[in-house]
Amino acid sequence: MDIPGPEPQADGGVGAVAAAGGLHLYQLRLHAEYGPVVRFQLPGADTAVSVADPVLLEATARLDKRPERLFAFLAPLFEAGNVQVMPACEHTPWRRLLLSVLAGRPSHERHFARFTELVTALADRWAERAGQGPVELQKDLTALSLRMICEYALGGEAEDPDRVVAAFEEVLTEHLGRLYQAPSPGPGEKHAERAAEALAYLRAVVDRVVVAHRAGDRADRSDLIGALIEAGERPARIRDTVMVAMLAAHHTTGVAVSWTLHLLGRHPGAAGRVADELDRVLGDRAAPAYADLRRLTYLEMVLKEAMRLYPPGPYGARETTEALVLGDYELPAGTTVFYPFWAVHMNPDHWPEPEKFVPERFTPEETAKRPRLAYIPFGLGPRGCEGAALAMVEAELILAVLLKRFRFRPVPGHEVTPVERFVLWAADDIRMTVSPRA
Structure with missing residues (x-):
């Protein structure tokens, strides 16, 4: 049976994506029109098959190959080969x-106190400027999330954290600009030169941290660089692994927290329930201990529902290495299989009234009623996000500190419009009035 979808266009699908306002919105439109399995053109992949049915997704869950052309724009960041598309035989032990x-409690606990200091410092700055106008959530919170992952990936040993953050932003602006074919500010050659210098600086920083670990015999399985050294990884692969950790987490946590606060600002009942839970669990303490997070069950439900409605990474992709049966369809080897996270999360067959914000969807009882892959904010299968557990710890910590201290209200007249820029961004940020709780 032929897979339904729009007629092919000479431009390879670029115009259709642009007309929809981005790939994530295009996916929603395609699945609304053609059903749970859609054939469409994707720049960099010729033809792709998008799957928004969580039951059908099970047939793809073991795929362990990413389409190389879709990730080619990241290749210049890596010296030991493009880590995003390494073959399965090499990827499996690296992922393990x-x-x-990244998924272990010792690692989370080791960094938790420093993460708390960084979040508290941001909260202090917001408290000092109370009454001076709205806060731009995504600007401040993505800067925080980048600082947190730099601390994590480099073990808190960067000589100049501000310069590391600035250098990484310089590199990302250049390489993500190529993905979206966005003109860089200023002369192109000059910007490319600055990005190359920033990348060289970041590699040198990682090298110095690696040398310090080796000289001090400080390998620690709860420390990313220490674990890589202990595993005998070569220097280029260690640098690449640190870079990919920073890349994957550079904005995602801050964006997820921003969308969560946006939704709570529009649902004061849910916001009040979160505040009550924080008061009950934390008492007079301004920040949670690591062990407190498991007791913040409603906060976790709110965060999960926010990531359902606004998944930070709006899609993923795999490639079949042999023929694959997908319901009534057969996909030949070499097919790009597209995972439209947003369309999966808005599938009304599994999410009644999917556009509504209902944290109670994530009680254990409700979760048990849904297919396993109905909720996939961190992807799925052997190429799913290795940092998912760490990201949840970071996001819950940030939300707990901020919501214990502040109330967040929408700025009247400010329109929040989702756009896809590698992560699910807001076109003109998310501006909110932040005031201390009584």
Whole structure:
């Protein structure tokens, strides 16, 4: 049976994506029109098949190959080969090592106090400027999330954290600009030169941290660089792994928290329930201990519902290495399989009234009623996000500190419009009035 979809266009699909306002909105439109499985043109992949049915997604869950052309724009960031598309035989042990660090409680606890200091410093700055106008959530919170991952990936040992953050932003602006074919500010050659210098600086910083670890015999399985050294990884792969950790987390946590605060600002009942839970669990303390997070069950439900409505990474992609049966369709080897996270999360068959903000969807009882892959904010299968557990810890910590201290209200007349810029961004930021809780 032929897979339904729009007629092919000479421009390879660029015009259709642009006309929809971005790939994430285009996916929503395609699945609303053609059903749960859609064939469409994707720049960099010729023809792709998008799957928004969580039951059908199960057939793709073991795919362990990413389409190389879609990730080619990241290749210049890596010296040991493009880590995003490494073959399965190399990727599996590398992933196992990353999960042993990123998903482990020892690693989270080791960095939790420093994360708390960074979040508290931002809260202090917001408290000092109370009454001086709205806060731009995404600007401040993505800067915080980048600072947190720099602390994590480099073990808090960067000599100049501000310069590391600035250098990484310089590199991302250049390389993500190529993905979206966005003109860089200023002369192109000059900007490319600055990005190359920033990348060289970041690699040098990582090298110095690696040398310090080796000289001090400080390998630690709860430390990313220490674990890589202990595993015998070569210097280029260590640098690449640190870079990919920073890349994956550079904005996602801050964006997820921003959308959560946006939704709570529009649902004061849910915001009040979060505040009550924080008061009950934390008492007079301004920040949670690591062990407190498991008791903040409603806060976790709110965060999950926010990531359902606004998944920070709006899609993923795999490539079939052999023929794959997908319901009534057969996909030949070499097919790009597209995971439209947003369309999956808005599938009305599994999310009644999907546009509504209902944190109670994530009670254990409600979760048990849904297919396993109905909720995939961190992707799925062997190429899913290794840092998912760490990201949840970071986001819950940030929300707990901020919501214990502040109330967040929408700025009248400020329109919040989602746009896709590698992560699900707001076109003109998310501006909110931040005031201390009584």
